[in-house]
Amino acid sequence: MLKLKINKQLIECGTDEAGRGCLAGPVTAAAVILPEDFKNEILTDSKQLSEKKRALLKSIIEDQSICFGVSHIMMRKIDKINILNASILAMHKSIEKLSKKPDFIAVDGNRFKPFLDIPYQTIIKGDGKYLHIAAASILAKTYRDAYMEEIDKEYPMFNWKQNKGYPTKEHREAIKKYGITKYHRKSFQLLPEQFSLNLDI
Numbered sequence: 001m002l003k004l005k006i007n008k009q010l011i012e013c014g015t016d017e018a019g020r021g022c023l024a025g026p027v028t029a030a031a032v033i034l035p036e037d038f039k040n041e042i043l044t045d046s047k048q049l050s051e052k053k054r055a056l057l058k059s060i061i062e063d064q065s066i067c068f069g070v071s072h073i074m075m076r077k078i079d080k081i082n083i084l085n086a087s088i089l090a091m092h093k094s095i096e097k098l099s100k101k102p103d104f105i106a107v108d109g110n111r112f113k114p115f116l117d118i119p120y121q122t123i124i125k126g127d128g129k130y131l132h133i134a135a136a137s138i139l140a141k142t143y144r145d146a147y148m149e150e151i152d153k154e155y156p157m158f159n160w161k162q163n164k165g166y167p168t169k170e171h172r173e174a175i176k177k178y179g180i181t182k183y184h185r186k187s188f189q190l191l192p193e194q195f196s197l198n199l200d201i
Helices: 051-064 075-081 083-096 131-152 169-178
Strands: 012-018 027-033 067-073 104-108 120-123
Touching (some): 027 083, 067 131
Parallel strands (some): 012 104, 104 120
Antiparallel strands (some): 012 027, 027 067
8 A cells, every 4th residue: 555645744845757668659647646545456557547437536646636737848858858858847837836835845756856955755666665656657758648648640651659758679670661750859769770860851
């Protein structure tokens, strides 16, 4: 059973991101503040759950949380400031959207930068330990997946509705065949070394 939060007496948000390792699409983060009496038996790290369970949990979290925020950082910005900085920026922007200012931030992973004057703690695999981080992981994943399904309609040959922009064999084969789109991250190694790409778009 996951713990509700780190500090019992503080207003605490959990934050997490999705899509860091993708070749295409944004990196997306969410921040969530849960009520003190929040309980859920199936809520855990989004990667451990089926799409159906994530969809169910998304509506529960949106309905029952005190507040939540979700932010996408797009490809051009990722290429400009690098994926780590873009992930942290997405978390900052999500926390900024919360209607209640947290006293403390619980961050999934091991890297973060101070946000305003709010104390924070990074927790490796925090989305499998704390409910508010798990909730943030669900929102980040479901919102990002929805975005990828939307842009899949524009470029169906990459099958983003299925691979969500991750570096699958199929995705790389499509890049090799069709070249890159405005949604690809040019700063990433989109193909293995032996293939060269024309990045002039």
